Amino acid sequence: MLAVIILVLSCSMADHEPLAAPSSDVFLRFRQVVEANYARSRTVGNYAAMLGYSSRTLTRACLAATGRTAKQFIDDRILLEAKRLLADTAEPVGTIGRRLGFEDTSNFSRFFTKRAGRQPLEFRRFRQAEARESEWLAGKPGTAPRSAANALHVSNEKVPRLRPSL
Secondary structure, X not given: OHHHHHHHHHHHHHHOOOOOOOHHHHHHHHHHHHHHHOOOOOOHHHHXXXXXXXXXXXXXXXHHHHOOOHHHHHHHHHXXXXXXXXXXXXXXXXXXXXXXXXXXXXXXXXXXXXXXXXXXXXXXXXXXXHXXXXXXXXXXXXXXXXXXXXXXXXXXXXXXXXXXXX
16 A cells, blocks of 8 residues: 555656756746846746746746746836836837837837836836926926926015914
């Protein structure tokens, strides 16, 4: 009976992929490969093939290290770069999408909107307005926010106070 149990356990263990390295090492290798290739590949399967692991192993390692799946980790990296490019450059949205591996601008826009909660151009305008406001608050001349230039004007004049009627 014991021999049967051992045989069953050994067969079931053969179905599972042994980890070639602890999950933290797997994740570190995965992170490096994503950093080098996020603009060329968005699928976990491609990264698994590059590293010689299964998609499942990458996802488990990623979940253990970050609490996010491997696919979410890849998408997070692409989204981070998209946000950086939208905020810091004047490149058209389509160009940014192509740089990040999207053949079609509408696919990039859907990807971005779903994950960022705003359309790419809306995000860009918002970040530019934030930057102008930050510079203005820091006292840099000529950087007043467009809409707030007059609204935030402070004068030294005393403002009469209204007295409540009795």
